[in-house]
Amino acid sequence: MGSSAKIRVMLSSRCNDPFSDDGKTTLSDIRRELKKEIESQKILGRSVFEVWINEDAPPADATHDSWEACMQAVRDCDVLIVPSNGNAGWAKTGGDIGICHAEYTEGLALARGKVRLIALPWVALGTGDQGARNQRFRDELNRQTAFRGGEVKSIDDLKKRVFEALADAVVVLTQRGVKSSASSRFGMGQALDWTRLDFGARKREMENVVRNALAMQPGAKALGDDVVLPLGGQNIGVVVHAIPAAFTVAAAREMVGRPFLRDHERTSLLAKAQGPLHLIACHRTATETQARALLGFPDAIVVSDLFGVYVADEVQKVQFAFLVNCRDDAQTRHALQRFLEWLDQSAEVQRLATRAQSRAKIVRVIAAENKNT
Structure with a gap:
């Protein structure tokens, strides 16, 4: 994201599509009005917003075509607001995705937290290449399942929703920024206190923090050292572990081992929940290769993101993060x-x-078999 003295907001939508009962006011007209209204807002007497819309953007240099200029604007903005009517926008060739689709996915790929989607009534799907582009865009919108509130149908409601989205983004991103930078210096404060601990004490401290944070989630219940957490409409048993040093330190890594191999011993947890899901707090970083090594074989779902690494085995249904x-x-x-x-x-x-x-069914069978032998 580019450096600026102001909060950069980008409004991404179709330009010439009408959005009014009379069919005369276009989304481009509304974006121009929103730009003026947002930039006129002040915080503590200071103008802090700078809005980018392609209608008012200066000509790009010779190295940028209009597509790349829009992509660069997505990269540079701090908040990307996407009022979408399901129209993917223009594209260079028939097989490409539309510009609106590209702006949305680029924003998600760069920083999902800065993207705010606003649902407008969908326009007609269309035919030919444009219809195919629109369908791909709508499939993407449905697949991402971004929270967007109710569908907006009037100009006043659209403007209100944009302001609500921007206010939410400013608050949420500020709070996340504070949390993210809270411990950027690991040689001071609580980070140093934890470093002074031996492996056993540090492991307990890390596990306690995760358990307490889990127990504060809506609907969560502590069950001994484990937590039952509502996820996806099911009560999931979450088992917490910690590696109190770098993953490459064998003594620290072996304090966790392969915990899913003992799932069948968690009879009290499995009596009340599905799973379990193992959460492993790592004092340092972790890689996909290390995650596969812990699982024991490479053919599994392995996803890296800001939180770390998530692993799911579709055969044994083992899951850990x-x-x-x-x-x-x-x-x-x-x-x-x-x-x-x-x-x-x-x-x-x-x-x-x-x-x-599925994992709970497998583990219960193993537990019953061991009990009978």
């Missing part, structure tokens, strides 16, 4: 928050719940 850089209370809670947000935003939470149901 590494929460990285858990150096102190704030960083640990932030990693967990990012993981839970990723589950919702990616729609992986439903798949996690389904796997957890």
Whole structure:
């Protein structure tokens, strides 16, 4: 994102599509009005917003075509607001995605938290290449399942929703920024206090923070050292672990081992929940290669994101996640928050719940078999 003395807001939508009962007012007209209204807003007497719309953008230099100019604007903005009517926009060739589709996916890829989607009534799908582009865009919007509120149908409601989205983004991104920078210096404060601990004490401290943060989630219930957490419409048993040093330190890594191999011993947890899901707080970083090594074989779903690494085995239905850089209370809670947000935003939470149901069935059979032998 580009450096600026102001908060950069980009409004991404179709330009010439009408959005009014009389069919005369276009989305481009509304974006121009919104630009003026947003930039006129002040915080503590100071103008802090700068709005980018392609209608008012200066000509790009010779190295940028109009497509790349829009992509650069997405990269540079701090908040991307997308009022979408399901029209993917123009494209260079018939097989390409539309410009509106590209701006939306570019924003999600760069920083999902800065994107705000506003649902407008969808225009007619269309035919030919444009219809295919529009369908791809709508499939993407449905797949991402971004929260967008109710559908906006009037100009006044659209403007109101844009202001609500911008206010929410300013508050949320400010809070996340504070949390993210809270422990950027690991040689001071609580991060240093944790570093002074031996492996056993640090492991307990890390695990306690994750458990307490989980127990504060809506509908969560503590069950001994484990937590039952509602996810995807199911009660998921969450088991917390911690690696109190770098993953490459064998003594620290072996304090966790392969915890899913003992799932059948968690009879009290499995009596009340599905799963389990293992959360492993890592004092340092973790890689996809290390996650596969812990699982024991490479053919699995492995996803890296801001929180760390998530692993799901579609055969045994084992699931675990590494929460990285858990150096102190704030960083640990932030990693967990990012993981839970990723589950919702990616729609992986439903798949996690389904796997957890299957894993519980497998583990209960193993437990019963061991009891009979």
